[in-house]
Amino acid sequence: MRTGNLFVISGPSGAGKGTLVARLLEEVPDAWVSVSATTRLPRPGEKEGVSYFFLDKQEFLDLAREDGFLEWAEYAGNCYGTPLASVQREMAAGKQVILEIEVQGALQVKEKMPEAHLVFIEPPSLEELERRLRGRGTETDDVVRKRMDTALVELSHKMEYDIRLVNDNLGEAVAQLVAYVNETAEQK
Numbered sequence: 001m002r003t004g005n006l007f008v009i010s011g012p013s014g015a016g017k018g019t020l021v022a023r024l025l026e027e028v029p030d031a032w033v034s035v036s037a038t039t040r041l042p043r044p045g046e047k048e049g050v051s052y053f054f055l056d057k058q059e060f061l062d063l064a065r066e067d068g069f070l071e072w073a074e075y076a077g078n079c080y081g082t083p084l085a086s087v088q089r090e091m092a093a094g095k096q097v098i099l100e101i102e103v104q105g106a107l108q109v110k111e112k113m114p115e116a117h118l119v120f121i122e123p124p125s126l127e128e129l130e131r132r133l134r135g136r137g138t139e140t141d142d143v144v145r146k147r148m149d150t151a152l153v154e155l156s157h158k159m160e161y162d163i164r165l166v167n168d169n170l171g172e173a174v175a176q177l178v179a180y181v182n183e184t185a186e187q188k
Contacts, residue, residue, distance in 0.1 A: 003094060
């Protein structure tokens with residue numbers, strides 16, 4: 001059995017984090033993606049404990065006060081956070097724990113757990129990032145502009161990460177991510 005590790009994957013919206021994480025799960029049998037907690041209401045099709053742990057605001061804030069989150073933040077009036085107990089449990093069981101979270105949360109994690117491995121997923125260029133966001137067909141021009149502004153801020157933090165992967169070729173980016181996780185898990 002390999003030693004459990006924590007990998008935090010961040011990058012701008014449209015960089016391909018979700019696709020890379022999905023492929024990583026197919027390639028690394030002992031990988032486990034952490035389920036976040038939120039105070040927002042479930043959307044159609046979302047399941048408790050699978051999509052999120054749905055908590056009311058008081059439950060969430062009580063857990064935050066008890067240091068029950070590895071990281072947490074409030075976005076648009078709703079709270080989102082990574083439950084610490086489940087991350088610790090899965091790492092103790094030898095899992096390669098994956099968090100797909102924003103830069104702000106990743107830096108909180110590194111502060112709380114310096115042994116965490118931070119992976120920044122970059123788009124090949126800002127032009128390509130904008131093309132991907134527009135290609136979704138779900139974003140207004142205003143939303144795309146806001147996401148691009150946020151991307152610039154997120155990209156300014158990329159050097160604070162342990163590794164940076166440019167997602168310009170999906171197969172190569174998956175191979176690099178899988179190799180990093182496996183090599184890290186074998187080193188302990």
